[in-house]
Amino acid sequence: MxxxxxxxxxxxxxxxxxxxxxxxxxxxxxxxxxxxxxxxxxxxxxxxxxxxxxxxxxAPSGACLIGVDVGETRVRVELFDLALAELARCDRPLRRNGYDVTSVVRHISEGVREVMNEAGITADLLLGVGVGIPGIVDRGSDDAGTGAVVYGQTIGWDAVPLESLLRDCAVLPPGTRFFIENGAKTLGQAEMWFGGGRGVRDAAIVLFGSGVGACLVTDGAVFGGARGSAAEWGHTTLRVRGRQCRCGALGCLEAYAGAEALVQRWQEAGATLPADTDEETAVTALLAAAHPEEGPADPVALNVLDETAEYLGAGISDLINLYGPERVLLCGWAGLQLAPYILDDVRRHAKAYALRHPAERVTIELGRLGPDAVTVGAATLPLADFFARGGRLHEQAAEGEAPVERAGWRATMETRTLAAASKEPVRK
CATH class of the missing domain: 1.10.10.10 (Winged helix-like DNA-binding domain superfamily/Winged helix DNA-binding domain)
Incomplete structure (x- = not known):
């Protein structure tokens, strides 16, 4: 299979x-x-x-998968067929600082019910639910039967038994498989399987959203989600006694290079934004000020962008020096939004701060799967399990549609890449 x-x-x-x-x-x-x-x-x-x-x-219609992205501002749930074409989706907004465990569990469970009802999918066709979450995911020995436990210092989660909480919701029948991983790792697996990492053995996939994280791939094996791994690259120290990070430490890379820090630094330099402005809108406003269609650029906004490019480049240089990847992929909603304005500078700074030999062999590129890459990656978790179990379903699936000439996931991902550029969702 x-x-x-x-x-x-x-x-x-x-x-x-x-x-x-x-x-x-x-x-x-x-x-x-x-x-x-x-x-x-x-x-x-x-x-x-x-x-x-x-x-x-x-057969694309042979089974279905669900991917969940627990983001900074919303919980996104997407239902996919086996070719990873989207069948249904829903977004459930989170209030600012809204990582209340009960709310997140409710949003996930209700979102799963909503997308399955919308697409008319029965539970016997569902291979599993993958969830990408901020923080460190620990499975331990599972002697207590709690499954995946999340340590999310930046979101106020300490040993949250997310998997057992989801099972207790009873939205899906007993035995439904849940797969919970750090969001950077799910994104990295999607890019390695279907996107900019295909054909590469050693890579670093950077998730640049409200904060920053990374997934590391060494000799084809994906790392970055469990037990204190480099998915917490955003909490490496960039500056001793520097800005306070939302994790509580001083000088973290995330305190300088994440979208939240980017907006904060712009406001500290004099920018004024409405109190209820979300981060994506704020980043759009900063880019409009730094690169207006008409009139002079705002030097303060330009300086903040320039600083962000250097901070991010310096952080990437650490990944280059430590792991020697062939390719670094810049992903995440903020990374994709900022890339047209800062990517060349990020490349320049990364190579300037890195050792010459590993810097000469690395390329720094954009991810190819767009802003939905975390949900796609989360859906690859039950897909990988499906292959590991021998590609078996317990019951016979419904007959598929008429055959088409192209291999399923290739056609889907080509469409997704084009849709990412136009910011349109991929639907079947």
Whole structure:
């Protein structure tokens, strides 16, 4: 299933060569998967002198996945088919400083119910629910049966048993799989599987939103979510006795380079914003002041942007020196919004602060999956589990739609990349 998913469409003969299975085994397994609605025909290809060979692909309608992004200002829940095309979504706003555990759990559970009802999906087709969350996710030995526990110092969470709380909501039937990870890690996995990290063995994926985080990929293995890993790169010290970070420490990178810090520094320099202005609107206002369509630029706003580019570049230089990635991807809503104005300066500063040898081999690029990359990445968590379990469903899925020529996830991700540029959601 995994080989067919990432490399399909493929013929039975090609699958045999790719998996080292006999033709009889391939025929038996494919027949089972077709009967379960997980694999379908996708046209034919000419063979050398013989009959045309039938191509197979993973059926997009064979199962569904849910990805959840617990962001700074809202909880976003998206329902995807197996090709990761969006079937339904909902956004539930969070009040400022609104990381009340009960509210977040309610938003997730109600959002799951809403998207499944909207798309008419039954629970037997759902492979699982992936959740991207700020903070450190610890599973421990799970002797107490609590599942994933979240330590989110910046959001006021200390050992929150999020997985058991979600299970207790009873929105989904017992046995529903929940997969909870740091949001930077889910984003990183999505970019490595489908986006700007494909084909790269060593990478650093930077999540630049209200705060900053990173996912590290070393020799193809994704790190960045559990037990104090480099997902908390935003809380490395940039300046001794510097600005106070929302984690309580002084001088963290996040206190200088996150969108929240960016807006605060602009206001401290004299900018005035309405009290109820959200961060995305504030960042848009700063960019309009620094790069107006007409008239002179605001030097204060320009200076704040320049400083942000240098702070971010300096932080990325630490990732370059410590891990020597081939590629650094700048992602997150603020990173994508600011990139047209600061990316060249970020590259320049990162290479200036980094050691010459690792700096010469790295490229710094934009992520390709747009602002929804965290939810896409969260949905890859149950997808990875699905492959690890052998690609099996407990019950037969509904028949899919008519086959199409393109492999499912490739077509979806190409569409998602284009939609990210136009800021339109990807729907099936």
């Amino acid at each position: 995994q080989r067919l998913y990432f490399d399909g469409p493929m013929s039975r003969q090609a699958l045999g060569g790719a998996t080292s299975l006999s033709s009889g085994s391939i025929s038996t397994i494919v027949a089972e998967l077709v009967a379960e609605g997980l694999v379908e025909e996708a046209g034919t290809v000419d063979s050398d002198g013989g009959r045309p060979r039938t191509l197979l692909r993973v």
